[in-house]
Amino acid sequence: EAQVTQNPRYLITVTGKKLTVTCSQNMNHEYMSWYRQDPGLGLRQIYYSMNVEVTDKGDVPEGYKVSRKEKRNFPLILESPSPNQTSLYFCASKASANTGELFFGEGSRLTVL
Amino acid sequence: AQSVSQHNHHVILSEAASLELGCNYSYGGTVNLFWYVQYPGQHLQLLLKYFSGDPLVKGIKGFEAEFIKSKFSFNLRKPSVQWSDTAEYFCAARHSGGYQKVTFGTGTKLQVIP
Numbered sequence: 001e002a003q004v005t006q007n008p009r010y011l012i013t014v015t016g017k018k019l020t021v022t023c024s025q026n027m028n029h030e031y032m033s034w035y036r037q038d039p040g041l042g043l044r045q046i047y048y049s050m051n052v053e054v055t056d057k058g059d060v061p062e063g064y065k066v067s068r069k070e071k072r073n074f075p076l077i078l079e080s081p082s083p084n085q086t087s088l089y090f091c092a093s094k095a096s097a098n099t100g101e102l103f104f105g106e107g108s109r110l111t112v113l
Numbered sequence: 114a115q116s117v118s119q120h121n122h123h124v125i126l127s128e129a130a131s132l133e134l135g136c137n138y139s140y141g142g143t144v145n146l147f148w149y150v151q152y153p154g155q156h157l158q159l160l161l162k163y164f165s166g167d168p169l170v171k172g173i174k175g176f177e178a179e180f181i182k183s184k185f186s187f188n189l190r191k192p193s194v195q196w197s198d199t200a201e202y203f204c205a206a207r208h209s210g211g212y213q214k215v216t217f218g219t220g221t222k223l224q225v226i227p
Contacts, residue, residue, distance in 0.1 A: 004156075035217075040122070042203060042219035043157075058214070090156060100145045100164065100207060102215060104156040 002027045004105035006091050012111045013081055021076045021108045023091030029103070030096045032074040033058070034066065036087040037107075043090065049074055050097040081112040115140050117206050119218035126194050127226050134189040134221050136178075136204030146187040147205040147215070148178055157203065163187065164209065174198070199225045 004025045013019055025032065033048040035058075045058030049068040063085055065077040074093075078085060088109050092102040116139045126132060138144060148160040161172025168180040178189045187204060204218040 040219060042119075043217040045214065048214075092157075100147065100162060100215070101159055102149075102157075104149075104158070106156045 002103070004091055004093055004103055006089075006105035006108045008108060009106060010109050012113065014113050015082055016080050019078050019081060019110075021078075021089055021091075021110070023074045023076065023105060024072050025074075025091075025093040025103070026072065027093065027095070027103065028071065029093035030071070031099075032068065032091065032093045033102070034064070034074070034076045035090045035092065036060065036085075037090060038087050046076070046089075078110075081110075083112045086110060086112050115206070115208075115214075115216055117204050117216050117218040119202075119204055119221050121221045122219070123222045123224070125224045125226065128196055129193050130225075132189070132191040132194045132198070132223070134202055134204075134223070136187045136189065136218060137185050138187065138204075138206040138216075139185065140206060140208055143209045145207050145209045146178075146180060148172065148176070148187075148189050149203045149205060149217075151201045151203065151220075153200065160189070160202070194223070194225050196225045196227045199223060 007022045030051045034046040035043040044060045047066040049055045091105040118137045146163040149157040150160045151157045161170050163170045163180045171177045176191050201220045201222045203220045207215045
């Protein structure tokens with residue numbers, strides 16, 4: 001089954017404790033992206049990757065890092081989480097950078113105390 | 114800057130009522146337009162998309178949307194909503210051709226009352 005898988009789905013952590021949210025897709029998609037969803041703000045793009053070893057900042061990259069060492073994986077790293085990073089995070093992928101339809105993961109709800 | 118606006122933040126309807134959710138975009142040139150739906154506790158799923166051709170687009174679950182270029186709009190419609198349509202709906206847009214970012218609206222929460 002074609003899917004985007006994120007882990008963990010739920011996480012409560014404390015300020016400053018490094019964490020990684022993993023994202024994996026099995027559709028051989030070139031393009032992957034991370035979004036955060038906050039009430040009243042919709043989805044905002046954090047980082048995206050057009051292919052292996054190619055990543056770039058989205059609209060709200062501060063406090064986040066990503067890597068794309070393999071085509072299927074695109075982890076989101078919070079080196080020193082802060083409470084304003086409490087949010088619902090979605091990973092998404094699409095076949096290539098210039099195709100339209102995004103496929104989303106199930107979401108990861110992160111709470112930073 | 115490119116933007117997508119959804120003016121209805123929260124809509125409450127009774128079952129069988131008709132639905133229209135507004136979406137306006139600020140892009141110039143040729144755009145691709147999308148509506149995504151997020152059911153409670155789930156991820157976003159594509160409802161329908163417009164790339165070119167017939168401006169009236171039909172999607173899944175009886176939804177449709179009409180692209181009106183002169184109004185920069187892509188409103189979502191359904192003639193008769195069901196309780197199971199309770200969800201959050203996101204409009205999204207991107208310039209067509211080459212790589213262009215997909216920009217999302219802020220979403221509209223639809224609550225359908227049985």
